[in-house]
Amino acid sequence: MNDINTKLTEIFQEVFGDKTLVINDEMTAAEVADWDSITHISLIFSCEQAFNIKFTLAEIAELKNVGELKQIIAAKQN
Amino acid sequence: MSKEIPINTILNTKEQDYPVTAAFLAQFFERSTLLLRSQIMFLLTEREAFFWPTAEKILKLNQNIDGNPIDALLEYTVAFLREQIKFLSTGDYRYDETTFDDAFKEVYDNPDVMEAFYLEGLLVTHAFWPIHLDMHRFFEESFLQQLKQEESLGVELGFGHGLYLFEILDKYPKTKALGFDISQYSLAYANKLLLQNGIAADRFDLALGDVREPLSFDDSTLDWCVFAEVLEHIPTPDFALREIARCLKPDGLAFITTAINSNAIDHLWHFNTLDEVTAMLNANNLEIVALKELPLADYDSKSKDPTIDCAFVCKPLV
Ligand SMILES: C[S@@+](CC[C@H](N)C(=O)[O-])C[C@H]1O[C@@H](n2cnc3c(N)ncnc32)[C@H](O)[C@@H]1O
Numbered sequence: 001m002n003d004i005n006t007k008l009t010e011i012f013q014e015v016f017g018d019k020t021l022v023i024n025d026e027m028t029a030a031e032v033a034d035w036d037s038i039t040h041i042s043l044i045f046s047c048e049q050a051f052n053i054k055f056t057l058a059e060i061a062e063l064k065n066v067g068e069l070k071q072i073i074a075a076k077q078n
Numbered sequence: 079m080s081k082e083i084p085i086n087t088i089l090n091t092k093e094q095d096y097p098v099t100a101a102f103l104a105q106f107f108e109r110s111t112l113l114l115r116s117q118i119m120f121l122l123t124e125r126e127a128f129f130w131p132t133a134e135k136i137l138k139l140n141q142n143i144d145g146n147p148i149d150a151l152l153e154y155t156v157a158f159l160r161e162q163i164k165f166l167s168t169g170d171y172r173y174d175e176t177t178f179d180d181a182f183k184e185v186y187d188n189p190d191v192m193e194a195f196y197l198e199g200l201l202v203t204h205a206f207w208p209i210h211l212d213m214h215r216f217f218e219e220s221f222l223q224q225l226k227q228e229e230s231l232g233v234e235l236g237f238g239h240g241l242y243l244f245e246i247l248d249k250y251p252k253t254k255a256l257g258f259d260i261s262q263y264s265l266a267y268a269n270k271l272l273l274q275n276g277i278a279a280d281r282f283d284l285a286l287g288d289v290r291e292p293l294s295f296d297d298s299t300l301d302w303c304v305f306a307e308v309l310e311h312i313p314t315p316d317f318a319l320r321e322i323a324r325c326l327k328p329d330g331l332a333f334i335t336t337a338i339n340s341n342a343i344d345h346l347w348h349f350n351t352l353d354e355v356t357a358m359l360n361a362n363n364l365e366i367v368a369l370k371e372l373p374l375a376d377y378d379s380k381s382k383d384p385t386i387d388c389a390f391v392c393k394p395l396v
Binding site: 028029034035036037038039040041042045057060061062063064 | 109110112113114116117149152153155156159160163378380381382383
């Protein structure tokens with residue numbers, strides 16, 4: 001999980017263009033300025049490449065917060 | 079993101095007049111935590127008068143052919159955004175002038191795309207993407223209203239889902255329509271959409287056809303032509319436009335749309351500016367009568383998406 005957190009932080013910093021961004025499990029799109037449809041798909045796309053996984057449509061559409069994103073990634077890596 | 083507005087209150091007040099749309103939105107907001115949410119909020123607040131009746135009409139057309147519109151809309155949107163993100167980093171569209179056959183195989187002739195989400199998803203974007211809703215309003219006000227009440231004949235090239243054909247045939251009982259599309263799945267979907275929504279079978283004739291080939295009409299024989307979101311899909315846009323200009327009557331009208339700096343799962347012709355499009359129309363014997371430029375930035379100034387859609391009403395240059 002720590003590994004995921006480190007990589008995911010880098011992805012968020014890159015996608016939002018903010019090197020100081022710190023993520024936490026409860027963080028939702030509503031709290032992060034600029035987290036809109038296109039940045040959302042950028043995040044998904046970067047995660048797919050970084051972790052070598054593929055998200056389903058339901059996962060992409062229904063994702064609630066960063067914690068859930070981490071769980072999905074962890075489950076897919078196993 | 080726009081600020082949250084009380085969705086349930088809005089849906090309750092609209093439920094009686096627009097039951098299909100209200101039910102769609104209630105389910106949509108339950109499912110989608112993020113995708114298209116701020117865009118739909120925008121429609122509910124800034125486009126209320128046009129949005130509700132248009133969404134109700136489109137969702138009912140789709141309901142009558144047993145659709146699954148929420149999934150289709152989400153999947154179409156995700157597929158588009160994935161391609162647009164690749165374009166932002168590479169500057170290239172998915173296909174180019176030499177690879178139309180790949181687009182045909184992977185998209186137009188592929189039921190896992192066309193039947194699974196493409197046709198239905200694209201249909202409902204005309205209500206649920208602000209940029210497409212505004213394009214549809216331009217179609218109604220600047221093109222549809224201008225057609226003749228008398229007996230007439232027209233064609234749509236690359237009709238896809240068939241929404242434009244429905245609008246024209248529904249409003250003008252004396253017009254007849256022909257249609258060509260390269261996809262067997264578009265052909266089946268649009269036939270069903272028209273027939274199951276009350277358009278008599280003897281008023282239209284849809285067939286497989288390829289706009290890279292000459293049109294099968296004599297000069298100056300068509301009263302109207304629709305050519306929407308096809309220019310950016312074909313390796314021979316100049317030729318197709320010249321054919322349209324040739325076949326239109328001197329008082330005939332064409333409705334033409336395309337996208338600038340906007341990749342998708344099947345785009346190959348990259349327009350960089352509006353000027354490139356207007357120059358292409360003029361160079362191929364079409365005079366612009368009305369024009370609507372729709373930059374995505376007008377809807378969301380912070381978005382990284384550089385898409386500009388544009389729509390034209392044209393007449394043949396004489
Ligand atoms: C983006 S859809 C547009 C559908 C509809 N006109 C609209 O504006 O929403 C593109 C359509 O063009 C069709 N198409 C692509 N290449 C074509 C070609 N060479 N000849 C005829 N139709 C083509 C596709 O099968 C698809 O139905």
